[in-house]
Amino acid sequence: MQLTLEFGGGLELLCDSVKVHNVDVVPPKGSEKLIMKDLLSWVGTNLIKERPEMFMKGDSVRPGVLVLVNDCDWELSGQLDTTLEEKDVVVFISTLHGG
Amino acid sequence: MEVAESKSKKAGGRLCSTCNQRKAALKRPKTLEQICRECFYEVFEEEIHQVIVGNQLFKAGERIAIGASGGKDSTVLAFVLSELNRRHNYGLDLFLLSIDEGISGYRDDSLQTVKRNEIQYGLPLKIVSYKDLYGWTMDEIVKVIGLKNNCTFCGVFRRQALDRGASLLKVDKIATGHNADDIAETVLLNILRGDIARLSRCTLITTGEDGPIPRCKPFKYTYEKEIMFTYAYFKRLDYFSTECIYSPNAYRGFAREFIKDLERLRPRAILDIIKSGENFRISTSTKMPEQGTCERCGYISSQKWCKACVLLEGLNRGLPKMGIVRSRGQNNERTKDMKQNKGTKNIESKQCGTLDF
């Protein structure tokens, strides 16, 4: 599944200072759909190169990280259970270091 | 078209609770309402307008410096204030005020952002450098003192830099981008430190009214999430980290994290903490430190010399550690009950590691 992931507010520093990543993520084995929970663990494994605790806390993003799926607050689409679809744009923006 | 359709389906067909027409884009932390982008911007700006009017933050004809770090809070503040000033005829003369600490490579991005803001919002920009203000750049200071104690300098110099820059600009007031999350964090930290003097001051929307240049916080009741949402949309990711490169291990906000955890469980917590801070009453037996002015530079100080002058004296005399060790002996007759009030540890929580003021 082709997705565009954007990191901002300092989170890009955790992934080689690259802000926009066009990625191909496959749903986990035995599942047909990809949900945000799967995507977060994929990001944790594949994109975050340092200080993962600045991005994740438990199996979700660290509190204070704003997540937008197609410009929409993920709190409206079920957070970790949000189902992702082809060509979705997911934005992670944080206030790691003030602003 | 298939894609577009399925995308609108995903939001669960949730409609904006204000207009009932458009798709909701944000869950407001303050009210838990789901709201569309258009309605959100409207209430966002209107609420800030109400805060400004209700608290009489500004008077017509005043010159106001917006402390501009290039980060999201001050960028959104510059945008909102210039909008509201136009729309509601505040009659304010607005400026952007930025500080250049003189750290090579570090300010390039943020000063670029501020320069763009200057053009976008038509607000004149004044950049004041540490070299102008103190005779030393941060790079030069670090060369002398090493990396270990430099954040004392960062914090102390940064706080004063804004005031000194503002007096250069001859402004009547400084507006900073501190938001509700910042203030809740400061309340907690002041409680944790037992710093009653600061606890009672930190929730005030305007401070320093007895001093030369008062400061105000138009975002006092504005959640960081909403500022980020605003910012993420119209600036997209034209945004960068503002971590101070001289402080890789700076205190990283235990209190901040605690507040964000609370917010996730109960978003009201942030406003409740601010309310708690506001409602603390100081018993009359607690002696408040006297506010005087520095004999050297005239900056507000409870001691003979302000912290910056002590640090500068050390630098200039080749004794850079001077003023870094907590200076309890000095002037302690003034503030016996408050213990160390103006010491190095009391620089506000966002001191270093960020470019904020």
Ligand SMILES: [Zn+2]
């Ligand atoms: Zn609406």
Ligand SMILES: [Zn+2]
């Ligand atoms: Zn620093």
Ligand SMILES: [Zn+2]
């Ligand atoms: Zn002084």
